[in-house]
Amino acid sequence: MRVDALYIHPVKSCAPLTVDQSTIEPRGLAWDRRAILVGANGKFVSQREHGKMAQIIPIIENSVLSLKIDNHIYVAAPTNKRIKAQVWRDQVNLALADKEINHALSKFLRQDVKLAFMDDISARHTNPDWADSPTSLADGYPVLVANTASLDDLARIAGIPLTMEQFRPNIVLETNTPWVEDEWAVIQIGDVVLELVKPCSRCVMTTLHPQTGNADFPETMKALIKRRKSGDNRVKGVLFGWNAVVRKSGKLSLGMKAKILQTRPPWPMA
Secondary structure (H helix, E strand, O other): OEEEEEEEOOEOOOOOEEOOEEEEEOOEEOOOOOEEEEEOOOEEEOOOOOHHHHHOEEEEEOOEEEEEEOOEEEEOOEEEEEEEEEEOOEEEEEEEEOHHHHHHHHHHHOOOEEEEEOOOOOOOEOOOOOOOOEOOOOOOOOEEEEEHHHHHHHHHHHOOOOOHHHHOOOEEEEOOOOOHHHHEEEEEEOOEEEEEEEEEEOOHHHHOOOOOOOOOOHHHHHHHHHHOEEOOOOOOOEEEEEEEEEEEOEEEEOOOEEEEEEEOOOOOEO
């Protein structure tokens, strides 16, 4: 079992970046989901409402984040102005970007939005019912782990090719056994130790094209319903991948071997 791919999503719900290596800390992989778009109502904006967000491309050069918006590149940096934003159940204190990039984003999405950053002042934590850990601006947990064999099995059921980008994971592990991740409790990759605490329930975003945001893959949800409907009412809906928290920080790179430190009974399916 080895690391097949690493993904970061610098701005939540915008395009991902593939990286060959990354540091991982309690909030997750470096740069991952450290910024969001905030609507006029103070709530975060996602591809669920705006598929075009998939076309906003992050660029990281010399530790500086830029965004490619409609073929123009804008430096994306925090200012000393702040905003409180609603990210699911949490109110998070974030640093605002400048007017130029906010104007460009608003024009592109045809909605008033502001880019906001998680910094050292910002604080957010996982649901304590599942884990006690700081997290980023992700849906709920700092790391999402996926398995190549599970994607292959789901694509077989869907009858079409599927890409891992549809599921927006951070760490993709190559195995030969579909859904074996349901039995992983703790894994180690190099010095990094991850505890898999909760299966990830999935939404309509899995049916969107990763590059365009168009709803091109309705078969994905049909396959998930057929194969991956949760049998435990604590996590309802359909499942793909596992949310994890970081128990030991370190460095990750492609090809690193992963090993299972602890297992659990498989998650029940309906």
